[in-house]
Amino acid sequence: MSWIVLIVSGLLEAVWATALGKSEGFTKLWPSVVFGVALIASMGGLAFAMRDIPTGTAYAVWVGIGAALTVAYAMIFGGEPASLIKVLLILGLVGCIVGLKLVDGSH
Template sequence: MVAWIVLIASGILEAVWATALGKAEGFTKLWPTVIFGVALLASMGGLAFAMRDISTGTAYAVWVGIGAALTVAYAMAFGGDGFSLVKVLLILGLVGCVVGLKLVDSH
């Protein structure tokens, strides 16, 4: 259970570093670059920790799915990406697949 909590937190941090990377403008802005580096290290460290108890394929897919879904949602809400019902449905489908992977890995 701890591995899953750490994996989810690491997926959230993936969205943080991906968003910070975009705001760093080629590493020319200090604070987004610092946030990127710290979140990247913490996210990768958490993924590595979780992979001790969760299979590599499942852990990686869940980590990427959480990060991608949150990054797209954040960009739609705050980053100027256009909102569309199709994007929301696709994100929900992605989240559903991530939950499915967790359920399959539990058995």
């Protein structure tokens, strides 16, 4: 259950990071609201997952998921130029995240 919560929390990290950019320094209401709600839910899920998953592993997975999805979203929807090397690096990051799950000996 902790791994599922951690993955959802990583997804929410990408949501709040994207909303933060779209809030334009908290000058736009709805992106600012989405940022706040997603941030609280993401941090709460990370805290929950850390009850069963070691801190270093949980944090690395959380950040990795958030970072990979945030940059992928930006490349897909035009905020950031895409390139083969960026796609390969994101895939490498995802591979490392999967690897951390596979070597987690707690479950």
